Every structure is written in structure tokens, then in C-alpha cells.
Amino acid sequence: MGRILDQPYDVNLQVTAVLSKLCLLPHPHLHEYLLDPYINLAPGCRSLFSVIVRVVGDLMLRIHRIPDFTSKLLLVRKRLLGLEPEGITIDHTTLLEGVIVLEEFCKELAAIAFVKYHATASTSP
Numbered sequence: 001m002g003r004i005l006d007q008p009y010d011v012n013l014q015v016t017a018v019l020s021k022l023c024l025l026p027h028p029h030l031h032e033y034l035l036d037p038y039i040n041l042a043p044g045c046r047s048l049f050s051v052i053v054r055v056v057g058d059l060m061l062r063i064h065r066i067p068d069f070t071s072k073l074l075l076v077r078k079r080l081l082g083l084e085p086e087g088i089t090i091d092h093t094t095l096l097e098g099v100i101v102l103e104e105f106c107k108e109l110a111a112i113a114f115v116k117y118h119a120t121a122s123t124s125p
Contacts, residue, residue, distance in 0.1 A: 001051050005059060005098040009080075012101040019048065020105070023112045035113050052106065059099065066092050073099060 001019065004012050023034045032039055037049040046054075063069050076096040078084035090096065 001048065002055060004055055004102055005062070005095050007098065008094065009097040009101065012098055016101060016105040016108070020108050020112065023109060031116065035109065035116070048109075052102075055102065059102075062095065066095070072096055076100065 001015055004015070007015075019034065022030055025031075034048045037047070039047050039049075041047060041050075066072065072090055072092070073096050075084060076090060076093060077100055079086060080097070080100060
């Protein structure tokens with residue numbers, strides 16, 4: 001997950017799919033480790049949240065070196081959705097695809113956390 005900005009698109013999809021499935025499991029330790037941003041860990045240990053924070057920090061530094069980042073990101077998103085034909089090559093495609101996977105994965109994590117929270121809240125006495 002920490003290399004999401006540098007890995008191929010299909011690898012990122014597989015990694016995030018596995019992590020999403022693990023987040024869905026009703027195991028308290030998995031839930032805590034993968035979905036609790038406030039978990040206390042031993043020094044040097046990383047949670048999914050801390051890895052995502054580090055990746056976003058790295059992304060914020062790298063964005064400034066990519067001219068027209070927003071328009072390129074939109075074009076890559078449209079291409080991935082099949083709304084834009086493959087045309088000229090775009091610099092930093094792997095990074096841009098990684099950003100899109102990261103965005104979608106964060107939305108998926110939020111949805112999983114929301115559903116799990118409401119499922120436990122509705123079953124509490």
C-alpha cells in the first residue's frame with residue numbers, strides 16, 4: 001500500500017481489493033488495526049491509516065513537480081472509465097492512476113467504516 005503511487009494500476013487494484021475484504025471481516029482486531037486511526041501501536045509499527053497519511057504526504061510533495069496535475073488527473077480518470085479514447089501519452093501515468101486508486105480506496109474505507117459502525121450501533125441494546 002505504501003507504494004501505491006509507484007506500482008502498476010492492476011497491482012494497486014488487487015492490493016486495495018484484498019485490504020477492503022479484510023476490512024469487511026467482523027474480527028475486532030482486524031477492524032481496529034485497519035479502520036481505527038487512533039490505535040496505539042508500538043514504536044515503528046504502522047497502521048493502514050499511518051501508511052495512507054505517509055502516501056498522501058509524499059503525493060503532496062510530488063504534485064508540485066507535475067505541470068497541469070489536475071487536468072492530467074481528470075484525463076486519466078476519464079480514460080480509466082472509458083470516456084476518453086487512448087491518445088497521446090501522459091507523463092506520470094502510473095502516479096496519476098495511483099492517485100485515483102487511492103481516492104477510490106479511501107471512499108471505500110469510509111463506506112465500510114460507516115456500514116460497520118451503523119451495524120454495531122443498531123444491534124447494541
